[in-house]
Amino acid sequence: MASITDHVVEGLKYPFNDIKKLLGCGVLFALMSAISVFISAKSLDIFRFTVHITENTNSSLSHIPFSQLPTGDIYLVAGLVIVSFIITLFIFGYQYNVVKFSIDKKSDLPGFGDILGMLVNGIKYFIVILAYSIIPLAVFAGGIALTGDASIVIAIAVISALLFLIADFLLIMALNNMVAHDSIKKAFDFSEITGNISNLGWGKYIGIIIFTIIVYMIIMVAVSFILSMITGVFIAAVSNQALAVSLFIAIIQGLFVDSYGTIFFNRVCGSIYRESIK
Amino acid sequence: MILDIYKDALEYSAKDWKTLVILGVICLFSFLLLPVFLVTGYNYRVINTAVHGVINGRDPLPGFDDVIGMFVDGVKFVIVQLVYLLVPVIVFIIFAVIAGQLTGIASSALMVVGCIITFALFVVACLMQQMGICHMAHNEGAFTKAFAVGEIKEVIDEIGWFSCIATYLGLVIITVVIAIVVTAIIYGIFTVFGISGAVLGADPSGIFVLGVLVNSLITMFIVGPYLSIFNARSIGLLYTMQI
Numbered sequence: 001m002a003s004i005t006d007h008v009v010e011g012l013k014y015p016f017n018d019i020k021k022l023l024g025c026g027v028l029f030a031l032m033s034a035i036s037v038f039i040s041a042k043s044l045d046i047f048r049f050t051v052h053i054t055e056n057t058n059s060s061l062s063h064i065p066f067s068q069l070p071t072g073d074i075y076l077v078a079g080l081v082i083v084s085f086i087i088t089l090f091i092f093g094y095q096y097n098v099v100k101f102s103i104d105k106k107s108d109l110p111g112f113g114d115i116l117g118m119l120v121n122g123i124k125y126f127i128v129i130l131a132y133s134i135i136p137l138a139v140f141a142g143g144i145a146l147t148g149d150a151s152i153v154i155a156i157a158v159i160s161a162l163l164f165l166i167a168d169f170l171l172i173m174a175l176n177n178m179v180a181h182d183s184i185k186k187a188f189d190f191s192e193i194t195g196n197i198s199n200l201g202w203g204k205y206i207g208i209i210i211f212t213i214i215v216y217m218i219i220m221v222a223v224s225f226i227l228s229m230i231t232g233v234f235i236a237a238v239s240n241q242a243l244a245v246s247l248f249i250a251i252i253q254g255l256f257v258d259s260y261g262t263i264f265f266n267r268v269c270g271s272i273y274r275e276s277i278k
Numbered sequence: 279m280i281l282d283i284y285k286d287a288l289e290y291s292a293k294d295w296k297t298l299v300i301l302g303v304i305c306l307f308s309f310l311l312l313p314v315f316l317v318t319g320y321n322y323r324v325i326n327t328a329v330h331g332v333i334n335g336r337d338p339l340p341g342f343d344d345v346i347g348m349f350v351d352g353v354k355f356v357i358v359q360l361v362y363l364l365v366p367v368i369v370f371i372i373f374a375v376i377a378g379q380l381t382g383i384a385s386s387a388l389m390v391v392g393c394i395i396t397f398a399l400f401v402v403a404c405l406m407q408q409m410g411i412c413h414m415a416h417n418e419g420a421f422t423k424a425f426a427v428g429e430i431k432e433v434i435d436e437i438g439w440f441s442c443i444a445t446y447l448g449l450v451i452i453t454v455v456i457a458i459v460v461t462a463i464i465y466g467i468f469t470v471f472g473i474s475g476a477v478l479g480a481d482p483s484g485i486f487v488l489g490v491l492v493n494s495l496i497t498m499f500i501v502g503p504y505l506s507i508f509n510a511r512s513i514g515l516l517y518t519m520q521i
Contacts, residue, residue, distance in 0.1 A: 003421060008350050221311065225311060
């Protein structure tokens with residue numbers, strides 16, 4: 001490989017190796033998007049209802065008895081949030097498998113045979129992401145809780161954003177390291193992680209990740225521009241069916257676009273790891 | 279030597295009109311954002327062919343296979359251009375901010391100096407950016423080589439700063455002249471049509487609309503792609519001029 005950007009080219013082509021499995025992953029994303037459309041529609045309903053009550057009874061929001069709230073809708077939203085969280089775990093598990101296949105240099109896409117293993121991998125993936133977000137989150141929450149001053153809050157926000165950035169860059173290599181050794185401990189083996197990165201070169205590592213993100217963003221922006229145009233045309237053509245149209249577009253986006261982007265990104269992450277242990 | 283580059287590039291870009299039309303069609307869809315990078319990726323391919331070839335060599339025009347690779351090359355191309363152009367912009371902003379704090383003569387004087395420095399930096403950045411892309415292509419597309427300022431400066435030193443800038447200026451002039459001449463010829467033809475039509479008693483407005491349409495079609499499908507290939511080929515050949 002002459003240039004490290006060749007991995008990006010390879011990653012962009014990779015999802016086309018097995019369209020069926022790409023669509024299988026897309027089904028998960030489509031479910032996610034459909035559910036999130038429902039959640040936002042339902043939350044809007046609840047919000048509207050609550051505002052309606054507060055206006056009619058002239059009482060403040062905290063004084064409304066729970067029985068007056070649309071409990072059915074609230075339970076529905078809560079249930080949907082839990083379902084979408086479980087689907088997210090499955091998606092994480094699939095990402096784990098994609099990184100694994102990439103590190104093993106397999107050219108086909110991971111299948112869906114081992115559902116339970118996927119869930120377990122997804123939980124591992126989620127725990128690592130959560131662990132890496134704890135420090136910046138703690139700085140942010142703790143800082144705001146300790147000081148109420150507005151000028152310091154901005155400084156705290158900037159600091160925690162920087163921490164998030166650093167954590168995210170380390171996170172990619174940490175996830176790779178975990179997947180490669182198939183042990184969650186390796187995700188927190190900082191000497192090995194930083195060793196891998198400096199083996200590749202910090203500039204090269206950060207550069208390739210930023211480059212991959214730029215390519216990802218360009219694809220996403222372009223596709224969502226096209227999709228939003230289609231949405232506009234549909235909404236103009238079919239009157240009074242805005243929810244159905246946006247549901248349809250969300251499913252299309254999840255089925256083809258989000259799955260493609262995610263598989264592409266994780267494939268490149270795995271390739272970066274392969275490059276770094278050379 | 280410079281004239282040889284132009285001659286080769288002019289002939290090279292006219293080799294295959296089908297390529298020009300395909301590029302024109304891609305340009306037509308560039309409002310969808312993704313095709314923009316295909317066009318720049320194709321230019322990168324032309325540069326890539328040129329830096330590995332010789333002047334008046336018999337290189338064919340690159341094909342349109344491996345679209346994804348072309349897209350990623352296009353993204354690299356755009357990033358290199360943006361990063362280099364960022365330098366003069368930042369310098370200009372710094373000068374503007376400092377001048378904004380001062381008053382009277384000092385402010386205007388500083389702004390004049392700032393503009394001159396920015397312009398000089400802009401010219402250098404344009405040159406470095408083009409040579410950076412060539413240097414990247416020469417090193418099999420290694421992205422870091424596009425920003426290896428020291429190596430690129432050596433390359434330009436070997437070619438000679440004066441001939442680089444002269445070639446670049448010549449490119450701009452040739453591009454503008456070709457674009458203007460083509461437009462002038464088309465409008466000339468349609469003016470003749472219009473006048474003779476009017477003399478014979480026909481309404482010339484239809485002919486006028488047709489003229490505008492033909493002009494924009496030819497500019498988009500033939501002249502625009504032709505000039506972009508011409509520019510890329512010239513820059514790539516300029517890179518091979520180093521001793």
